[in-house]
Amino acid sequence: MASICVCARFRPLNSREDGEAICITRSDSQSFSIKDEKDEQYMFSFDKVFYEDSEQADVYEFLAGPIVRDAVNSINGTIITYGQTGAGKTFTMEGANILEADNLKKGLLPRVVDELFDAINGCGEATAYKIKLSMVEIYMERVRLATDLIFCVFPLQLCFIIATGSVSGRDLFDLSKDNIQIKEHKSHGILLSGATEVSFNIFHMESSNQLHFPISLTDNETTLLQIPILDGEEALKVLCGGIANRAVGETQMNAGSSRSHCIYMFTIQKDVTNEKRVSSGKVVLVDLAGSEKVEKTGAEGKVLEEAKTINKSLSALGNVISALTSSQHAKSLHIPFRDSKLTRLLQDALGGSSQTALLCCCSPSLSNSSESVSTLRFGARAKHIKASSSRVLNINSKEDIDRKQQEISALNDVKQQIAERILKKLREKLDAETVNLIGEEFVMEGLLLSDPTTSGSMITDEEELNSSHESVITSQTIASWKEATQKLVNTILELRRENVIMKEEWQVMKEENKVMRQVRKRIKAKLAQTKKLYLVMGIGFGVLASSCFSFVLLVSS
Numbered sequence: 001m002a003s004i005c006v007c008a009r010f011r012p013l014n015s016r017e018d019g020e021a022i023c024i025t026r027s028d029s030q031s032f033s034i035k036d037e038k039d040e041q042y043m044f045s046f047d048k049v050f051y052e053d054s055e056q057a058d059v060y061e062f063l064a065g066p067i068v069r070d071a072v073n074s075i076n077g078t079i080i081t082y083g084q085t086g087a088g089k090t091f092t093m094e095g096a097n098i099l100e101a102d103n104l105k106k107g108l109l110p111r112v113v114d115e116l117f118d119a120i121n122g123c124g125e126a127t128a129y130k131i132k133l134s135m136v137e138i139y140m141e142r143v144r145l146a147t148d149l150i151f152c153v154f155p156l157q158l159c160f161i162i163a164t165g166s167v168s169g170r171d172l173f174d175l176s177k178d179n180i181q182i183k184e185h186k187s188h189g190i191l192l193s194g195a196t197e198v199s200f201n202i203f204h205m206e207s208s209n210q211l212h213f214p215i216s217l218t219d220n221e222t223t224l225l226q227i228p229i230l231d232g233e234e235a236l237k238v239l240c241g242g243i244a245n246r247a248v249g250e251t252q253m254n255a256g257s258s259r260s261h262c263i264y265m266f267t268i269q270k271d272v273t274n275e276k277r278v279s280s281g282k283v284v285l286v287d288l289a290g291s292e293k294v295e296k297t298g299a300e301g302k303v304l305e306e307a308k309t310i311n312k313s314l315s316a317l318g319n320v321i322s323a324l325t326s327s328q329h330a331k332s333l334h335i336p337f338r339d340s341k342l343t344r345l346l347q348d349a350l351g352g353s354s355q356t357a358l359l360c361c362c363s364p365s366l367s368n369s370s371e372s373v374s375t376l377r378f379g380a381r382a383k384h385i386k387a388s389s390s391r392v393l394n395i396n397s398k399e400d401i402d403r404k405q406q407e408i409s410a411l412n413d414v415k416q417q418i419a420e421r422i423l424k425k426l427r428e429k430l431d432a433e434t435v436n437l438i439g440e441e442f443v444m445e446g447l448l449l450s451d452p453t454t455s456g457s458m459i460t461d462e463e464e465l466n467s468s469h470e471s472v473i474t475s476q477t478i479a480s481w482k483e484a485t486q487k488l489v490n491t492i493l494e495l496r497r498e499n500v501i502m503k504e505e506w507q508v509m510k511e512e513n514k515v516m517r518q519v520r521k522r523i524k525a526k527l528a529q530t531k532k533l534y535l536v537m538g539i540g541f542g543v544l545a546s547s548c549f550s551f552v553l554l555v556s557s
């Protein structure tokens, strides 16, 4: 069983800490000791420690590179930055700026994009890729969609597609979608439901400039904006717009403090023509908001409210880690993933089969040492989480996909026929306008296809296919439950009928019993009368006999 990879990173002293004492003493590249304000000394060991002089490229290569390369090969991975406010989480994740060209300052996010584009550009003609990026933030315990981007990547040809909400012309970076639901999908794990979903076919390019994607929308409100992208740099420019929407504020500790947890989710779908399979992998980057001691930072008003919510969700994260690492019957223990949006979102990363890397960011300054110690303790605890024994390879064979397609088509045909039959019957009784309205409702509910010629049409996106197939399975399950319920209802009705008959029979028997009792009573009474009669007769006979005997004696004497 592989554990979570946990590393620590110390940034250089900042201008506020200038001249302050350093609290850490290096042992080696994995261990160090740290002294707090009370002069207590603590030893920590992690998979790797990045000291003040470490480079962004080293952090990427150790922490993220292997995860990104595995994601291209369909293994999910998550990279999380955790730590006190101002400790360097966003610097590690984004760099000084997302578009930063200086290799020394370039963060994990642009390097992930670079590596993905490099891997894809290096692939053979026989492979087509689609990369989807969703970017959300959890601000004050609400999930906001900053943007939802899709790159469709083909050998030698890249296209970047941006999905945005609504026909009413809202901006690409519309933050009105401010309560994205987190749901669990059987095969895809944790998903952001309500984030604009767009599906594209994976296919090979024919023309070089004009891209015409067979688009299958799951939501009528969704519109698509397609931007041809030549390289990762252009992709990052678009990403930059999403980052600009992140809730950032000035605090005592950090002039550009992130007031939300930010999640970048890359989904890489790969279609290898020769191998007859479609696979997908996810890389999730999580830049957590920083913890802070409000009594120390003197936060007030909105900043205080934000800090309280941030601390609350981070403590929910701590509780999940404690539950996961608890030695007592860890398997049967309840893991409170549902206690906060953050822990729900990280459920796969912490408790699932995803590979996870956690970077504990710290200040090296003595004035922040108690916060650093608690960050490092958090990391030390997380180190004890055991990852799931098997990493899930998200691969579907073409045969599987064909079978699912057929099941979906068959169900759609049945639904279509039923809906059409209902509408035909309604037409006999209702006016045309009302029936049309009901028809529209059927289309909205997915019972009827607006264009019947598309009945049984192919779903070409793996995610949509799986979710549609799941709907088919669910429908089939519901149908079999309905059948079983109907059988139960029939049995209950039968039992009720039998019960009524038995009750009637019981009533008859009771009546008969009553009559029998009365007859018995009458017989008893008759018997008693007869007995009395015999007694009287016996006495009379006795008296008569004794009188006769006395008379005979008298006569003879």
Ligand SMILES: Nc1ncnc2c1ncn2[C@@H]1O[C@H](COP(=O)(O)OP(=O)(O)OP(=O)(O)O)[C@@H](O)[C@H]1O
Pocket (backbone or CB within 6 Å): 010, 011, 012, 014, 083, 084, 085, 086, 087, 088, 089, 090, 091, 092, 096, 254, 256, 257, 258, 259, 288, 289, 290, 291, 361
């Ligand atoms: N390794 C580093 N090298 C140079 N400067 C750094 C480094 N890490 C952080 N900084 C600088 O420190 C400041 C705070 O860093 P950053 O914004 O990344 O902190 P944070 O942990 O994300 O804080 P918050 O939780 O408040 O968002 C920034 O000005 C950043 O440029």
